[in-house]
Amino acid sequence: MHALLPTTTTLPLFDVAASRRIEARALAHSPDLMARAGLSIAKLALALRRDEGPVWVACGPGNNGGDGRVAAQRLAEAGIAVHLSHSPPERPALVIDALLGLGLNRAPAPELLATMAAMQACGAAILAVDLPSGLLGDTGQPAGERAVRADHTLQLLTLKPGLFTGEGRAHGGRLWFDDLGITPDEAASADLLGPAAAPARSQTSHKGSHGQVLVVGGAPGTQGAARLAARTALACGAGRVYVDLLDLSADEAADPGQPELMRGTAAELPQAVGVIGCGAGAAISDALPALLQRLPRLVIDADALNAIAADASLQALLCARAPASTLLTPHPLEAARLLGCDTVSLQADRLAAAQALAERFSCTVVLKGSGSVIASRGERPAICASGGPALATAGSGDVLAGWLGGLWAQQPGAPAHRIACAGVDAHGRAGEAGGVRRAGDLISQLAPSR
Numbered sequence: 001m002h003a004l005l006p007t008t009t010t011l012p013l014f015d016v017a018a019s020r021r022i023e024a025r026a027l028a029h030s031p032d033l034m035a036r037a038g039l040s041i042a043k044l045a046l047a048l049r050r051d052e053g054p055v056w057v058a059c060g061p062g063n064n065g066g067d068g069r070v071a072a073q074r075l076a077e078a079g080i081a082v083h084l085s086h087s088p089p090e091r092p093a094l095v096i097d098a099l100l101g102l103g104l105n106r107a108p109a110p111e112l113l114a115t116m117a118a119m120q121a122c123g124a125a126i127l128a129v130d131l132p133s134g135l136l137g138d139t140g141q142p143a144g145e146r147a148v149r150a151d152h153t154l155q156l157l158t159l160k161p162g163l164f165t166g167e168g169r170a171h172g173g174r175l176w177f178d179d180l181g182i183t184p185d186e187a188a189s190a191d192l193l194g195p196a197a198a199p200a201r202s203q204t205s206h207k208g209s210h211g212q213v214l215v216v217g218g219a220p221g222t223q224g225a226a227r228l229a230a231r232t233a234l235a236c237g238a239g240r241v242y243v244d245l246l247d248l249s250a251d252e253a254a255d256p257g258q259p260e261l262m263r264g265t266a267a268e269l270p271q272a273v274g275v276i277g278c279g280a281g282a283a284i285s286d287a288l289p290a291l292l293q294r295l296p297r298l299v300i301d302a303d304a305l306n307a308i309a310a311d312a313s314l315q316a317l318l319c320a321r322a323p324a325s326t327l328l329t330p331h332p333l334e335a336a337r338l339l340g341c342d343t344v345s346l347q348a349d350r351l352a353a354a355q356a357l358a359e360r361f362s363c364t365v366v367l368k369g370s371g372s373v374i375a376s377r378g379e380r381p382a383i384c385a386s387g388g389p390a391l392a393t394a395g396s397g398d399v400l401a402g403w404l405g406g407l408w409a410q411q412p413g414a415p416a417h418r419i420a421c422a423g424v425d426a427h428g429r430a431g432e433a434g435g436v437r438r439a440g441d442l443i444s445q446l447a448p449s450r
């Protein structure tokens with residue numbers, strides 16, 4: 001058993017159906033899985049328990065409850081006061097939530113909701129067994145009106161995708177893992193991203209070796225968004241970075257605060273990686289047909305996504321692009337517009353939504369937000385384990401788009417999916433500070449990771 005985040009490698013995630021298959025096969029040769037699970041929970045509970053009060057263990061009707069009962073027995077054998085009940089004891093030292101795990105298949109009934117509320121109100125830290133009760137392991141959404149918000153979750157046997165995206169991040173608390181000695185014997189359902197290697201730079205390289213990025217966007221009033229993206233592509237190591245700001249007069253500098261940036265257009269730079277849409281407003285619509293047809297690699301963000309969502313002819317141009325040449329970076333509202341649904345239903349299953357978008361537009365999709373999801377046709381989806389609310393500030397998405405463009409310029413042979421996985425993970429790690437990470441500071445934080 002060990003703490004999980006931050007990850008140093010990419011890890012396999014298994015959805016509920018896969019976890020059940022793995023468990024069923026493992027039980028055939030290791031019938032003592034529940035004993036192992038219970039012991040692991042008891043050990044973690046001992047380490048987390050902060051004072052002498054009783055450990056409250058709330059067990060449900062299935063194997064999740066079975067794990068909890070074994071843990072209670074082990075704790076009692078170790079001389080710890082244990083309170084096995086659906087009602088709280090006086091001043092518990094720790095709560096073990098073993099009500100519901102993988103088997104959750106409907107909204108919790110009022111009696112269970114009452115126990116969940118009592119756990120939350122009792123003042124002790126909550127250790128959830130496998131999954132916080134009421135949270136769906138595939139999607140990270142509560143099955144009913146609420147799910148337990150745990151301080152710690154010990155995942156057993158497999159890592160479940162729902163703990164890493166959407167509401168899952170807010171419900172799991174600190175994540176722990178015990179594989180119970182079982183190596184999964186089937187392919188993962190999704191990847192949990194670890195860090196990628198930085199693009200190599202040869203001693204003899206020159207600026208022409210590291211590619212070109214062209215940022216197209218920045219309508220009057222929101223030019224900062226395009227400039228943030230351009231500055232980030234530069235910080236990422238792209239050889240040359242150009243901006244095409246919509247409505248900039250001929251004699252204005254690309255970015256008075258960043259003299260390395262140059263002005264350019266798609267007609268002049270047909271090999272550049274296009275980063276298009278940041279702060280672009282409605283004016284990007286007119287430029288989009290040429291950009292979609294001309295530039296061999298595109299990162300499409302913000303207003304360019306909204307323009308595409310509203311225009312079937314732009315959608316047709318998007319679909320006609322070469323495979324693995326286009327990366328969309330929608331936040332949930334932009335993704336919902338592209339899919340023609342609302343954000344609530346989109347967020348209810350972020351993995352499925354990202355995959356649906358990737359299929360519909362034959363693109364790589366980064367569905368942003370807590371636990372960004374990366375999906376591409378024919379690739380296993382990935383979830384970003386890094387990042388946090390420090391990133392919830394204007395401009396951090398522009399920085400992501402610029403970083404992706406910068407990475408891609410330096411790795412022209414890389415498919416969009418690989419660029420997206422590497423870039424989203426690096427962006428998240430740079431944004432793991434407490435408080436709020438200003439977008440400009442985020443660029444400086446990212447720069448050393450190239």
Ligand SMILES: NC(=O)C1=CN([C@@H]2O[C@H](COP(=O)(O)OP(=O)(O)OC[C@H]3O[C@@H](n4cnc5c(N)ncnc54)[C@H](O)[C@@H]3O)[C@@H](O)[C@H]2O)[C@@H](O)CC1
Nearest residue numbers: 033034037062063064100101102103104105106107108130
């Ligand atoms: N069998 C084993 O040896 C192992 C079991 N494991 C544990 O077993 C769990 C899965 O066990 P189960 O498949 O029994 O599933 P659960 O224990 O999560 O729940 C299943 C039971 O809860 C009921 N239920 C589902 N949703 C409900 C709701 N909203 N309100 C009330 N009742 C509801 C179901 O009808 C069923 O009776 C894992 O999460 C994990 O904790 C793992 O430790 C791996 C090893």
Ligand SMILES: Nc1ncnc2c1ncn2[C@@H]1O[C@H](COP(=O)(O)OP(=O)(O)O)[C@@H](O)[C@H]1O
Nearest residue numbers: 368369370387388389391392394395396397398
């Ligand atoms: N709570 C959070 N946890 C993790 N990442 C977050 C969180 N909030 C925002 N982010 C990340 O910050 C970025 C915000 O992008 P976006 O919404 O497009 O902002 P903007 O348009 O202002 O640049 C995305 O990469 C998103 O995944």
